[in-house]
Amino acid sequence: MDLPFALTQARALDAVVRHGSFSRAAAELGLTQPAVSMQVRQLETALGLPLVERMGKRAFATRAGELLLEHSARAVRELETAVQMLQRLRGRVAGRIRIGTSASLSIYVLPPVFRSFRARHPDVELIVVTGNAPEIAHAIVANHRGRAGASPPPSWPSIR
Incomplete structure (x- = not known):
């Protein structure tokens, strides 16, 4: 069966x-909002x-969108894992790291860390999203962020 769409x-x-926004999605993906x-x-x-259902400036998945995302997310993760494994065979580190952090950390602490990391690992895509500690904690629990930093750290039992 041919897939009628691209990854x-x-x-x-x-x-x-x-x-919940085409503009913020575009910023994450490095594309324009019209693209x-x-x-x-x-x-x-x-x-x-x-x-997608558009309500004002917000965008929400329809039932069809939720169903597609549920399955496509697994497929994309599997393909990304395969690419990472192939990159390791070539002796390179590749993949994506999604990080949630507080604004103060992202402004004052992390820029030199990220520059150094990118210089050593150019094939790793860093996605940094800022927010307050409760937003970051919710994103971790919902599995939308792999790593996070906040000051002070949230005191949720499900987050270490």
Whole structure:
């Protein structure tokens, strides 16, 4: 069976739904907002169903969008894992690190750390999202962030 869409379109949909915004999704993906809108629109056309409901400036997944994201997220993770394994065979580190952090850490502490990391690992995509400690904690619990830092750290039992 041929897939009627590209992984880049599924990633665009994922980013739009996670951020609730086409503009913030575009910033994460390094694209323009119209490019992200076009990718989602092409995906909706290819599948014949609306995947995103727009309410004012917010965007939410429809039931069809949720169903697609549930399955496409697993597929994308598996493909990313395969690429990382292949990169390791070549002696390189590759992949994506999603980090949630407080604004103060992202402004004053992390920039030199990220510059150093990028110099050593150019094939690793760093995605940094700032927020307050409760937002970051919710994102970790919901598995939207792999690592996070906040000052002071949140005192949630499910987060170490």
